[in-house]
Amino acid sequence: MYPAADLAGAETRLRNFLIFRFGGPPTYIEERGHPRLGMRHGPFAIDAAARDRWMAIMNNAFAEAALPPAAEATLRPFFEHVATFLINRKET
Ligand code: HEM
Numbered sequence: 001m002y003p004a005a006d007l008a009g010a011e012t013r014l015r016n017f018l019i020f021r022f023g024g025p026p027t028y029i030e031e032r033g034h035p036r037l038g039m040r041h042g043p044f045a046i047d048a049a050a051r052d053r054w055m056a057i058m059n060n061a062f063a064e065a066a067l068p069p070a071a072e073a074t075l076r077p078f079f080e081h082v083a084t085f086l087i088n089r090k091e092t
Contacts, residue, residue, distance in 0.1 A: 001044045022074075037086060047089045055083050
């Protein structure tokens with residue numbers, strides 16, 4: 001689903017969103033405006049399987065990044081929660 005020609009851009013948008021969301025500088029807001037994640041994910045067909053796939057890949061990233069346990073313990077449930085909220089299609 002991610003734009004093959006702009007993976008670096010997608011990475012920057014997610015990174016800046018997380019920096020803002022967890023109290024860092026509001027670069028995301030300055031560049032993108034209000035997150036409106038539900039609306040922004042509308043064009044992408046996210047069913048439960050897509051959500052689980054996204055979470056599985058993110059869990060691989062956690063394993064690779066080896067963050068301090070407190071950081072992972074904060075981020076993982078946040079991702080789980082938002083990813084479930086972003087489901088916008090029934091399983092086909
Ligand atoms: C449930 C599975 C998910 C799928 C399949 C998905 C897919 C996508 C795709 C395809 C994009 C467009 C990439 C781009 O050009 O920026 C995107 C953007 C984005 N996603 Fe997700 N996403 C998921 C979950 C999440 C979660 C859990 C978060 C936050 C915790 C998130 C935050 C964002 C943000 C901040 C953007 C950039 C929005 C913008 O400014 O345009 N996504 N996502």
